[in-house]
Amino acid sequence: MASGVTTAGRARITARTMRTDRWWLLPAVTVGVLLAFIAYSTWRAFEGAHYVAGPYLSPFYSPCLASSCLPESSHFGEPVGSWWPLSPALLVLVFPLGFRMTCYYYRKAYYRSFWASPPACAVAEPHRSYSGESRFPLVFQNAHRWFFYAGLVFNVILTYDAVIAFRDGDGEWGHMGLGTLVLLVNATLLWLYSLSCHSCRHTVGGRINAFSKHPLRYRAWTLVSRLNGNHARYAWLSLIWVGLTDLYIRLLATGTFADPRFF
């Protein structure tokens, strides 16, 4: 029996959509950009090399916690030890990956572009049944706030990485190169992405009903709400920039070119 827009009783129109614009363009671009990032980050995560260049540590490998880490990358020791047989990046990437996978904005992006559910507004999806996020496994999207909390810890660590990038390769302070700027922008974008998160908005004040009784939290909610309006923009900028940051450090580490030094 027909379902969806061809359900009996509805206006009998067989076309999946009557839209005449290029509705497929945005999902296609989304697939292209996300696939490029996934391919690059997977390759880099498994590569296990070229992630440190002087004072710069790639965000894909920070914090580096296993014994297999390069010595100059272990800013927080090696608590994981030597039992971990794979690339140390895999130990940490699961958290930012989980944060982005469960992010309300990315959910919209990949449900539309990868799962075609729906591919665009008023364009019929190809699936015969649908239960949304009410059942396993998608019910686990409700864990977003836990990944948000973990993401904040990572932001602190990546900010620390940006600060110590003001040292030179010998550990002397008072250095700044293009890599320092790249790491600073990276940390800033990641903070903007995290602080504009919908779970953050809820946590700082959204769950309150009487704002008038919580003026500070209302103020915080107002600020986060303002950031939240640009959440999608920060999501894309921070994603692309974190990839470019890693690429920059890899190019330095492989000696492709030298880091331009400001002072």
Next chain:
Amino acid sequence: MGYDITMRVWRGDAGGGALQDYVVDVEEGEVVLDAVHRLQATQVGDLAVRWNCKAGKCGSCSAEINGRPRLMCMTRLSTFEAGETITVTPLRTFPVIRDLVTDVSYNYEKAKTLPAFAPVPRDADGNYRMAQVDVQRGQEFRKCIECFLCQTVCHVIRDHDDNKPAFSGPRMFLRYAELDMHPLDTNDRRRLAKDAAGLGMCNITKCCTEVCPENIKITDNAIIPLKERVVDRSYDPLVWLGSKIRRRDQRSEPPPTPPPTTR
């Protein structure tokens, strides 16, 4: 200055129908509803169309124009390219009655299941008092004109008619959010939103927000905050424990209303 436009209008009823081609004489500055009215007045006197205010405030003239759910009275003819055919169909999510008129009673049946506002007792002087800052949050939701464009574009029911008994749709989530955020309301509607209204089926692809003629941020300001509140209630043990220990948030849960008969 008058000019001709080419229109394709769906004509028929629940038993069947088809798109019919017309050439309609229109004037500068007119909207799609004007063109439909002229068509009705000059060529097809029995064309069925629902309308009322012609000002984007009654929500009656919802239709799908070139595949996009829109108000006919708020869609200017000047937004189309010269020579572009304007296709008008009835809403493709609800049963058609005739021509451009659909049976939207599904929405009213869903509205009946939503427990009404249950305020705290009045102050000693017989008044209710709310701070302006608390009033403002719900004002956005009260802009809803019940055009049901958000309901018709929602793929959960548009593409899966079998979900209608379990899913109330974005317009109802707007109402759930408005009441749940109301500082004077005493009911806890989070479980109902999750279980009876099917909030978990929404995968936040934001089409409801895209089509809202009142520019209500349905997804960001109502659905996602409501989902976060449901996480507080059902998926976050820490928040749940905190609310029990500190005896906060002790609102009563209204009994669910029996599910309505839907078409």
